[in-house]
Amino acid sequence: MTAFDNQPTLLGHTLQLRPLSADDFEALYAAANAPETWAGHPATERHRREVFEPYFQFLVNAGGCLLILDRATGEAIGCSRYYPVPDQPDDIGIGFTFINHRYWGGATNRELKTLMLGHAFQCFERVWFHIAPSNIRSQKGTAKLGAELAYEADLDLSGTPARWLCYQLPHERWQNGA
Numbered sequence: 001m002t003a004f005d006n007q008p009t010l011l012g013h014t015l016q017l018r019p020l021s022a023d024d025f026e027a028l029y030a031a032a033n034a035p036e037t038w039a040g041h042p043a044t045e046r047h048r049r050e051v052f053e054p055y056f057q058f059l060v061n062a063g064g065c066l067l068i069l070d071r072a073t074g075e076a077i078g079c080s081r082y083y084p085v086p087d088q089p090d091d092i093g094i095g096f097t098f099i100n101h102r103y104w105g106g107a108t109n110r111e112l113k114t115l116m117l118g119h120a121f122q123c124f125e126r127v128w129f130h131i132a133p134s135n136i137r138s139q140k141g142t143a144k145l146g147a148e149l150a151y152e153a154d155l156d157l158s159g160t161p162a163r164w165l166c167y168q169l170p171h172e173r174w175q176n177g178a
Contacts, residue, residue: 004123006064006082010115020065027076036101042132093128121171130164
């Protein structure tokens, strides 16, 4: 099996994904600092600098995080992350995703996940998405990709155990158009 690069540079029609670095704080915070971006998310206060800063440090330190750039403007519009799945060690997770609210309702999330899934499925047969039970927007977006709720579990994905809805997307389902 090929070693998985969890911080590739990926290029789509409207998006560029590249490894997140500590130097990206201001650019990513500019994408995160609107309360609307966190509406419906469990971390509703993450638009505040003092709440966003530890989250950003976690992402940089944990690795696997990609900065999402709008190719037309070069502006950072969010991020997403590949991460190991504690109870599925042969698989990979995609999550810790946020996209600035101005990019909601269009093709941005689909393009982002298409790029990330295409890369992940070069090495893995199944990808997991872990979603907070209260995050209805992410549950709906993940279901649109073809992922299905497999089970609920208490998992430690970021240093604090929490309850997660565990969605799986097998490579074959993705290939068949979900």
